[in-house]
Amino acid sequence: MPTERDPRSQRALRLASGTALCLAASYGLSLPIPFLAPLLALFMLASMNRPLSLKAGLGLALMVMLTTGSGLLLIPLLQYVPLSGVLLVGLCLFYCFRYGLHGGNPLVATFLVIGLTLISATGTSAFSLALLVIEGLGKAVLLAVLTVALSHWLFPEPANAPAGPRQPALAPAEASWIALRAALVVLPAFLLALIDPASYMPVIMKAVSLGQQVCSTKARDAGRELLGSTLLGGLLAILFWGALSILPHLWLFFMWMLLFCLLLARKLYALSPTRQSPGFWLNSMVTLIILLGQSVQDSVAGKDVYSAFAVRMGLFIAVTLYACGAVYLIDTRRHRRQRRVST
Template identity: 70%
Template sequence: MPTECVRREPRAQRALRLASGTALCLAVSFGLGLPLPFIAPLFALFLLAKLDRPLSLKAGLGLTLVVMLTTGSGLLLIPLLRYASFSGVLLVGLGLFLAFRHGLSGGNGLVTTFLAIGLTMISAAGTADFTLALLVINALVQNLLLAVLILPLSHWLFPEPTDAQPVPAEPPLPAEEVGWVALRAALVVLPAYLLALIDPAGYMAIILKSVSLGQQSCTATVRNAAHELIGSTLFGGLLAILFWWALGLFVHLWMFFLWMLLFALLLARKLYGFSPTRQSPGFWLNSLVTMIILLGLSVQDSANGKDVYSAFALRMGLFIAISLYAWLMVYLLDRYRQGRAMRQPDC
């Protein structure tokens, strides 16, 4: 009877599926030595959080093709960024605005994410070296293919109950607010993109964090922006520190998998509402994203013989800085909109 109860509870299945799929993708990507291996569990996390049904083979291949096209769009901006930098940055800003506007107007959120990553990561890498941009595209496609392959396995292990209600879609924004929110999200991403133009290899992970913050800012309000944006970043950093300490007790790939399974499961319980909390699902999702990015980069630093702690401190400081900036954008644009509405005469 308890087993049947668990099977009929869709939230339990979704939490187990998200945690196991993310942890398995992490272990396989690091075990195979994929380039930028921490991106695979991020993609798996996004897919499992957004989809309550497995992708068909056709849909999976279609998604991979979409990613190749959207990320490849950044290649078209490389000549403009090299020879007309200001115009190129403005064009990237416009592309980010249109991408976020597409997602807020009812478009596919995954396509929005990949398009934002392609416009920023690929074009920034290409300004330093065209070969580096191709390597980043190759890394993104390989990691996405792994995440797409893990997705049906996770659904097979923890299938969705047949009588379960689909995951409720986020309520659409009023038409007059879509443009403002998309502009706010684009402005959140741009500073991290400018840093990446200076040093693509050093600030590539900052772009991933800023894209996550940009999407999170789409649902944040002035009242909860500090908790949503800054609080989730700080909490994700704390989780990364605890995870690193726990992993140091016994360093092994399978322990890496088991610890990730535990941490992801604890956050998935909050994400799907098993434990009462005042924080939104976006808070817990962004905390997990922050933890995976910081932890994955620290593992790579350790393998390459770099100073893990100084690199972590620098990245955490940058993450906090862009989170503060994201909150400031939410606050200033909201104040501007309110002042603009008060100045307009009533019809």
């Protein structure tokens, strides 16, 4: 049982309140891609137990500019030499994931993957759409940073709390194999987005989350971790939508998100211990936010929310099943190669 000085309760409250506040502010301000800001805030709160310093904030802004610039540079290549462009994107994804696995900042790696895939994919359809994504990404990062700072002020980390365990840097060969399977998970979603960027943008965000999750998932656990978290996120999105439909209002949107995130954050920080890994609960929250946010956008646009949700959930399950297969095949090939070398 957690003690009074156990920082996990503060971290759970901080993550839930920060994500819910960012969601309410993003939809209240009508940001271009409203579900992006709470996703970024969730990633930041889950990966950092300390607020960003001024230097770190400036570094994050510089990194976002670098990310958007790299995505824009790839647009002409994807338009005129598509095969070479796709191969280059795949290579960049590999190095982004390898950077995070080889001792780099996983948050920076996540931002790089998001910017690289979203901007280059939308730019092939229309340059104005790429500029809209850049605007949405910039505003989302700014709002997420402000929300994270406010959350740390509301629920500060105890002074004597130990720093969160840092993921050890993997050996170069192992990091390369894991980065390869993560890149292969994200690449098919990127190819789908090249067909219709506006429709498949949520699929890219789901694939990025899966790519991060497979970096710490073993082949024997892939089905339970990846598919189980996706199905749980979809079920929670259905329950959330049903509750929100009773009385649609921004403040109730905030309150319901706070409640759902609190329930999942307790599992994430083992305040309510389970057999699932933290990545399972984090991916469930990511799936919930993406599905719910896109359903709200469909409702505003006058689309059939339920049919759109069914199609999107089907795509999420298909991408997840592909991710499970990629993890299994890459790990099997790696183990065979290791046995061949050892003999």
